[in-house]
Amino acid sequence: MRFRRWPRPTAYRETPRKRAAFLRKQHLEREALPLFADAIAARQHGVDEEMARRHVWWDEREHDQRDARARRWREARARLFALPDLLRAKVRGLWRTCPYPADPASFADFLHQIAVGRLDPDRPPWVFHQRSQARITANPATFNEAFRQIGRKLVGGGPDTSPTDELLFCGNLGSGILFLTSRARLIGQNESFYTSSHHRLRDFDVARSDHWVEIDVRGECSESDLSLIEQLAQAANTRPVIVRRIDPLAGQGGQLRAS
Incomplete structure (x- = not known):
């Protein structure tokens, strides 16, 4: 075990500063009650006494502190040896x-943290641990099971148009996030968000058949994952869905997949 030895007892050291501090203390006691200064002085003892x-008190104090320290060590060791064999060996190593x-005191607190579950003997906080494996959804049944919405913003809009929602999702199908x-x-190829008012995308008609959903995929995505995303997205939409892979470095879209 790792125990620190108590330093050897030392004798009380007299210094001129300690003697002067004691005389100053007695002087302040007399000045605090000037009418009773003589009575107070008669009860005060000399600096040599x-x-x-203090020499006697110092030795007694050193002895009491050593006894108290040894008693605390014995109590902590008793708690240690009350642990199961495997856990005790692990705790001693930690x-x-x-x-x-x-x-x-630190050893007793160390055992207490383990007993209440705040310190995991298998993963102590002072030891570096590799990051746990990323959460993967290997065989999702629905789009919501595979991807979680993490953002939303309005795009488009102008003097004659209303903006539409752009949603951001994240997930991991096994190849990476x-x-x-x-x-x-809008399905019309020549249409845009800046069209006349009767062609605007509004919140209440985003499910109409004259709209389609465009999904951009960023990250390491295989062909099979791209097909799976297409299937899940189409199953969750009544509108046609187009999925394309985006190269974040080039800033350009890749292959288009339409359903």
């Missing part, structure tokens, strides 16, 4: 490497 008393001070951007479009 005070130094002799105590040798932990950054806590090697004193009984993917980011999907979904937005509704």
Whole structure:
């Protein structure tokens, strides 16, 4: 075990500063009650007597502190040996490497943190642990199961148009994290968001048949994952869905997949 030895007892050291501080203390006591200064002075003892008393008190204090420290060590060791064999061996190994001070109070707190579950002996906080594996949805049944919405903003809009929602999703099908951007479009190739008022995309008619959904996929995405995204997105939409892979470095779209 890792225990720090108590320093050897030392004798009380007299210094001129300690003697002057004691005389100053007696002087302040007399000045605090000037009418009773003579009575207070008669009850005060000399500085030599005070130094002799401190020598005796110092030795007693050192002895009491050593006894208290040894008692705390015995109590902490009793708690340690009450643990199961496997856990006790693991705890002893952790105590040798932990950054806590090697004193009984720290050791008792160390055992308490383990007992209440705040310190995991298998994953101590002072040891670096590799990051856990990313959450993967290997065989999703629905689009909502595979991807979680993490953002939303309005795009388009102008003097004669209303903006439409652009949704951002993220998920991991096994090859790495993917980011999907979904937005509704007008089917008319010559139309845009800046059209006349009777062709605007409004919140209440985004499910109409004259709209289609465009989904941009960013991240490491295989052909099979792209097909799966297409199937899940189409199953969740009554409108046609077009999925395309986006190269974030080039800033250009890749292959289009329409349903």
